Amino acid sequence: xxSLTTGRVIVESLLRHGVDTVFGIPGAHTYDxxxxxxxxxxxxxxxxxxxxQAAAYLxxxxxxxxxxxxxxxxxxxxxxxxxxxxxxxxxxxxxPLLCLTADIPAPFIGRGRGILHELPDQLATLRSITKWxxxxxxxxxxxSAVAEAFQRMLGGRPGPAALAxxxxxxxxxxxxxxxxxxxxxxxxxxxxxxxxxxxxLINAAKRPMITVxxxxxxxxxxxxxxxxxxQAPVTAHRSGRGVVSEDSPYGFxxxxxxxxxxxxxLVIGIGSRLELQHLRWKKMPPGVQFVRIDIDPTEMVxxxxxxxxxxxxxSGTQALLQALRKNAPARPSREGECIDxxxxxxxxxxxxxxxxxxxxxxxxxxxxxxxxxxxxxxxGFTARYGFPVYAPRTYVTCGYQETLGFGFNSALGVxxxxxxxxxxxxxxxxxxxxxxQELATAVQHNIAVVTCVFNNNAYxxxxxxxxxxxxxRLIGAELTNPDFVKLAESFGVASERVHTPEQFGPALxxxxxxxxxxxxxxxxxxxxxASPWPFLHPYR
Numbered sequence: 001x002x003s004l005t006t007g008r009v010i011v012e013s014l015l016r017h018g019v020d021t022v023f024g025i026p027g028a029h030t031y032d033x034x035x036x037x038x039x040x041x042x043x044x045x046x047x048x049x050x051x052x053q054a055a056a057y058l059x060x061x062x063x064x065x066x067x068x069x070x071x072x073x074x075x076x077x078x079x080x081x082x083x084x085x086x087x088x089x090x091x092x093x094x095x096p097l098l099c100l101t102a103d104i105p106a107p108f109i110g111r112g113r114g115i116l117h118e119l120p121d122q123l124a125t126l127r128s129i130t131k132w133x134x135x136x137x138x139x140x141x142x143x144s145a146v147a148e149a150f151q152r153m154l155g156g157r158p159g160p161a162a163l164a165x166x167x168x169x170x171x172x173x174x175x176x177x178x179x180x181x182x183x184x185x186x187x188x189x190x191x192x193x194x195x196x197x198x199x200x201l202i203n204a205a206k207r208p209m210i211t212v213x214x215x216x217x218x219x220x221x222x223x224x225x226x227x228x229x230x231q232a233p234v235t236a237h238r239s240g241r242g243v244v245s246e247d248s249p250y251g252f253x254x255x256x257x258x259x260x261x262x263x264x265x266l267v268i269g270i271g272s273r274l275e276l277q278h279l280r281w282k283k284m285p286p287g288v289q290f291v292r293i294d295i296d297p298t299e300m301v302x303x304x305x306x307x308x309x310x311x312x313x314x315s316g317t318q319a320l321l322q323a324l325r326k327n328a329p330a331r332p333s334r335e336g337e338c339i340d341x342x343x344x345x346x347x348x349x350x351x352x353x354x355x356x357x358x359x360x361x362x363x364x365x366x367x368x369x370x371x372x373x374x375x376x377x378x379x380g381f382t383a384r385y386g387f388p389v390y391a392p393r394t395y396v397t398c399g400y401q402e403t404l405g406f407g408f409n410s411a412l413g414v415x416x417x418x419x420x421x422x423x424x425x426x427x428x429x430x431x432x433x434x435x436x437q438e439l440a441t442a443v444q445h446n447i448a449v450v451t452c453v454f455n456n457n458a459y460x461x462x463x464x465x466x467x468x469x470x471x472x473r474l475i476g477a478e479l480t481n482p483d484f485v486k487l488a489e490s491f492g493v494a495s496e497r498v499h500t501p502e503q504f505g506p507a508l509x510x511x512x513x514x515x516x517x518x519x520x521x522x523x524x525x526x527x528x529x530a531s532p533w534p535f536l537h538p539y540r
Contacts (some may be wrong), residue, residue: 001175006139006165007036009176010100013146014044017181019071021045021416022100023058027075029102029117032170034073047416047445050437052079054409056086057435060097061413064396065371067217069096069153070413076102076164077117080126085403087129090160093239093399094214096153097160099126103135106166123164131159137166139174147179155185157215157296187295187312190319198291198307199323205266205289208232209257214239214399215271215295215313217392222317223270224250229324231334232268233260233341237276238397242389249335254280255385255535256345260338264288271295271313274303275400283539293317345385352530355382357501358522362424362452363388365508370422371396371414375407377428378460378524379452381532405434411449412442422450422512429455429481439491442517449518450511452504453484456524464531478526488519495519 004012010033014022025048026034037046049055052074059070074083080101090097103122104115112120119125126133132152136142142165149161202208210232216223220243227234227250234244235257244251252260254276262285267277269292277284290305293316300308309316349356355378366372372387373396374380389395396414398406411425432453442449463477488495494514498504504522511518 001177003173004139004176005032005036005171005173006136006142007032007170008039009139009142009178010136010146010163010165011036011040011044012178013143014071015040016178017146017150018068019044021047021062022071022073023047023049023055023062023413024073025049025052025055025075025079027079029075029104029167030073030170033100033102033165047441049441051435052082053085054435054438054441056083056097056099057089057406057409058413058416060086060090060095060406061373061396061410062417063090063095063097063413064093064410065393065414066417067393068417069098069150071098071100073100075117076104076122077119079117080119080122084129085401086406087160087162089398089401089403089406091129091131092401093397094158095160096158098149098153099130099160099162101162101164102170103164103166105168106137109166126162126164129160130162133162133164135164135166137169139169139172139176143176143179147182151182151184156187187315188297188310190311190315191309192319194307194309195319195323198309198320201289201291201307202230202266202268202324203328207260207264208266208268209260209264210234210268210270211272211274211276212236212240212243212270213272216240216243217271219270219314219317220244220392222314222321224248226268226317226321229321229328231331233257233334233338235276236272237280238384238395239399240272241395242392245390246388247390249338252338252342253385253388255349256342258535258538259341259345261285266291269293269305270317273299278303280537281539293320349386349535352382352386352532352535354501354524355379355529355532356386358454358504359383359387361501361505361508362426365505365512366424367422369394370424371411371418373407373411373414373423373425374398375425375427375431376402376404377426377431377454378456378529378532379426379428379454380407381461381536383426385535405431408432408451409435409438411451412438412447415447415449423448424508425449425451427451427453428460429453429457429484430459430479433481436487439488439493439517439519443492447517448515450508451517451519452508452522453519454522454524455481455484456526456529457481458526460529463527484519484521493517493519495521497521497523499523
């Protein structure tokens with residue numbers, strides 16, 4: 001058995017799990033981990049960022065777009081807290097994200113001596129915002145801890161994990177046997193009785209609708225087959241978009257599916273929290289019932305359906321298809337109805353300008369397999385229903401945390417995970433300034449993301465709400481911004497400014513042809529953007 005430092009054991013274990021990139025910022029507490037990363041630099045890439053939150057969001061974008069765990073490292077205390085927003089985002093968006101951090105020296109943990117970067121209980125803090133967290137107290141624990149972290153991240157509902165190693169332990173040596181990757185926990189066996197009850201309910205329905213979430217990203221073929229069999233529209237609010245392509249008759253954005261909602265008599269939720277129906281739309285069709293397939297058994301308690309099937313989305317949908325084929329009634333085609341409903345929705349979306357016009361240009365220029373990373377902004381909200389998505393994972397979102405400022409940083413991680421694909425970030429000026437310093441990261445590592453900054457000199461949503469709900473009592477909503485073109489150029493990023501959708505198309509084509517970081521500033525008159533909310537919260 002080789003004698004290895006804890007830092008080296010962690011790195012070798014990451015490599016055993018197929019990790020090819022680690023994002024982060026070096027610091028005194030993690031020097032021995034960083035030295036081990038240096039020793040593996042021929043096998044593993046390290047991307048240094050300018051803020052801990054950015055390191056975590058780059059790893060998040062990597063994971064969200066690829067399905068593979070994203071890994072980042074930060075110092076304890078303030079480093080962990082800075083990265084906490086991304087861990088919350090990953091928890092909400094069902095994304096495997098591994099935080100590798102340190103802790104103060106082992107003899108001082110829990111003593112409140114005021115050691116550099118000390119938190120009262122860092123492990124408890126991490127456990128409150130991750131799926132699983134543990135501390136490594138000796139080199140011999142490190143490899144098995146990494147293996148368990150990966151098993152926990154990927155088993156059941158995916159989510160983030162964290163490993164903290166005391167400062168003094170990272171450099172300790174011991175003879176160590178490396179642990180092989182652990183098999184993921186077996187998904188719950190499909191309950192055939194529940195499947196039969198679900199099939200009976202579905203067969204009795206006249207106008208079913210399927211809603212998919214992040215849990216169905218790997219079940220696209222099965223969901224598409226189910227949609228054809230039932231002649232049912234398939235919709236998603238965020239993470240499930242593209243599971244069924246929206247240029248298929250059956251593929252709907254959340255906004256367009258609203259056209260068919262009030263005539264729906266049954267919803268089949270697959271790997272989805274059903275946010276659209278219960279939190280966004282709220283108004284229920286008379287007598288509508290719910291069938292759910294979800295790997296997380298607590299979902300059946302949080303939102304009890306008429307029939308719940310605790311199973312992986314793919315195997316559960318396969319079993320449902322098998323049961324339905326036995327005695328499913330012949331259904332008349334609804335393809336024409338679906339196409340007409342989407343056309344009506346599109347006509348209604350036309351009022352949401354200028355956002356929709358810019359998104360139309362973006363959809364035309366971006367390749368079908370290109371990635372769009374949204375942001376909490378007027379254009380980002382509109383994209384949730386006004387930008388067609390053709391493949392799973394190509395629309396990168398932040399889940400229910402709605403984390404302002406996640407977008408640009410996450411887009412850099414998306415590009416690292418998908419170097420041969422086009423990646424575009426759409427962001428408002430407010431959100432972009434949360435991570436503008438990462439333009440330096442993009443240049444240093446030649447991360448060829450095209451960033452489109454919609455500059456309305458405001459936190460646009462806040463400003464609208466203060467004008468309409470609080471009788472114009474504006475506070476903190478209007479912004480003074482830098483010259484984004486000059487700012488980006490000072491980092492070495494090719495930049496230009498446009499004022500219209502007609503100017504945007506050629507500018508976007510030029511930026512995407514560069515194979516280098518690029519920025520386009522889109523000037524939007526403050527207050528000129530139509531509200532996207534009628535199609536996100538239609539009945540409020």
